[in-house]
Structure formats: C-alpha cells, structure tokens
Amino acid sequence: MIIFTVLSAIAIASALGVILSKNPVNSVLCMITCFVAIAGHYIMLNAQFLFVVHLIVYTGAIMVLFLFVLMMMNLNADIEPQKRNWLKYAGAISGGALLLVLVAALRDASLPAIQGGGNTEIGLVENLGKTLFTSYVVPFELSSVLFLSAMVGAVVIGKK
Secondary structure, eight states: OHHHHHHHHHHHHHHHHHHHOSSHHHHHHHHHHHHHHHHHHHHHTTOHHHHHHIIIIIIIIIHHHHHHHHHHSOOOTTTSOOOOHHHHHHHHHHHHHHHHHHHHHHHTOOOOOOOSSOOTTTTOHHHHHHHHHHTTHHHHHHHHHHHHHHHHHHHHHHHO
C-alpha cells in the first residue's frame, strides 16, 4: 500500500509538472518520470511484460524522440506569436467538456469483485508466449511478415 501511494504521488506530481512547466524540456523530463511511475504500477500488478514494454517503448523510444524534436526546434519566445485569449478559453471549455463526459461515463461504472487468492500467473511473459505460439501463431507470424514488408518499403522510399 505504501509503494502504491508513493508511486501514485510521483505520477500525479510529475503529470502536473508536464502540464504546468513553462520549459518544454522540463515538461518532457517530468513525462519520463510519470512513465516510470506508471511502469512501477505494472510491476505491482504482476504484469512484468507490460512493465518492460512500457519502459522500452514509451520511456525509451518515444520520449527520446520528443527530446530530439524539442532540441531541433527553435523555441525562442520573442519571435513566437502570442496566443489569443479566445483560444485559451476554447481549450478550457473543451477540457471541461471532456472532464464532464468522463465523469458521466464513470458514474455508472462498477468494479468487478476481487477474488481472494486469485491466479498469480496472470501477466507473466511465459503465459503470453505460450498463448502467442499456440493459439495465435498464424496471426503472429502474419504480423511479422507485415512488419518486415513495411521495413523494406521504408528502406526503398528512403533510398530515393
């Protein structure tokens, strides 16, 4: 319970840091911290595969791309056009409407009862591998062929 509370506090504080930070690089670093805290929640849920994939894909790859894009951009505030007030109000109204829709959708939602003891094997990579290579071997191999053809296409397009 203590670890969950600490991870949740870190995730919420870093998410607020993403929103409230004026410096885009600090915002990206806060987002990385938020992703790591969320990955900690996956470990607590006994979902090791999701933990590793989350760290590799989100924290490792996507956030590095964000940092590269921010470093390549010219973020000089003097030459940037100032946003109009109506645009800020439109953003606040659309964010409030989204919050209202989420609250209305979650109002009638119910959580399933947690069974005592449950299966501790849920979320393990071994079970995922067994399922992928027994029941779903054909779609798995077809997706690998699709990815291979996409990579070949990207190389052919990039050569020109």
